[in-house]
Amino acid sequence: MKGVVHLASLPLHMRAQKLRHILEQFGEIERIYLAPEDEFRSKNRKKSGGSKKIRFTEGWVEFAQRKLARRVAESLNGTPIGGKKRHNVFRDDIWNMRYLPKFKWFMLKEGTIYNQQVRKARLQQMMSQAQRENTFFLERVEQARTIQKIAERREAKGKPKKGGGSAPGGSRFPRTDAATARSAGAGPVVGISDTVLNSLL
Template sequence: MNEIIKDINSNKSLKLTDLQGDIGNNLGASINPQSISLTTSDNTGVIYISRIPPGMQPHHIREYMSQFGEIDRIFMYPEDKSIYEKRVKMGGSRQMRYIDGWIEFKDKQIAKSVAISLNNTNIGGKKRHNRWRDDIWCLRYLPKFKWHNLIEHYRYKKVVRKVKLQARLNQVQKENNFYIEQVDKAKRKEKLQKMNKCEGNSIDSSDIKYIYTGEIKDISENNEKISKVSLSHLL
């Protein structure tokens, strides 16, 4: 850790800030970037954290990064609510996890130096008090990127998510309507068949054959009797 700080100090004279009382700062625990003031200095620099170690909270990030320079704002994107609820239901940790995040340094040169020096390095620290000792920092300095860009990005993602959700709901509604329509058709068809059966409109072909066969049989028997009587008179 001291070597990294020396390396950053050699690139830019940095004054390490006092960590006392910084953990409880509300800015470090902010979830919604829109709730923070839009005022941004031209000299600020933003670092993007592409992976947040499991269990690491905003105040942990602030405590660690404040060693290198003065930090203004931190925003960490939380995991999906459904994933959190599923984990808790299965008996997992109730602590909120974060996917990625952004750190705003008041000096962009410090932000750039920190990102270059710490990227792909172990978080380190005393093993007894640091569960992320063997985790790796995944940092990238964002040149010409300011906090208002993050808010715009956040709003854009929110709109995209809303549009996708609406499209999904529309598709589900369409499928439900199609299913209900098919059920109604089946019910109407069944009702029509029952009505026809009650009115006798439906006659089986075997019944028709039986009726005509009976009539033909009776006629042939009568003709035979008549012919026998006529022959007896003639003889």
């Protein structure tokens, strides 16, 4: 019966072919799957001047025998990858792996599909939220235009008609006697209270 080993982390730039080459010396391997780095992290890493090569964050290795998978995980976990430095640039990296009991390969596929559906649902939710915000903004703009038009119509209705008694310029406030006198050319008018007049007598 086949067994699956999970690698919680992978050396930088390690590929499936290299991983297979290293682990095959311990026994027969069936399938290998490496999960690529998140697109958001990848873009940020590249923007900050990091390597543009694809990076894998974790992996699954299916061994032909369950006992073999358990033995490899228990013996290698926490140890250096090793090998000749000339032929293996990963020799100083540490294995971070564990055996997954009762784990089947199809379960990995189901997990991948589930994660894809979650990402798809999140994307749809974000798009729906953006659409609602855009609709709300357009509605507010239309409301502002309507209010402005109403105000303009009210202002237009307040303008004086021919022969009307409204003050020039459409003012809503009646002109005072002083203002009327000035407009008639009578000069400035100064208001003096009775108290001031009595003090002068």
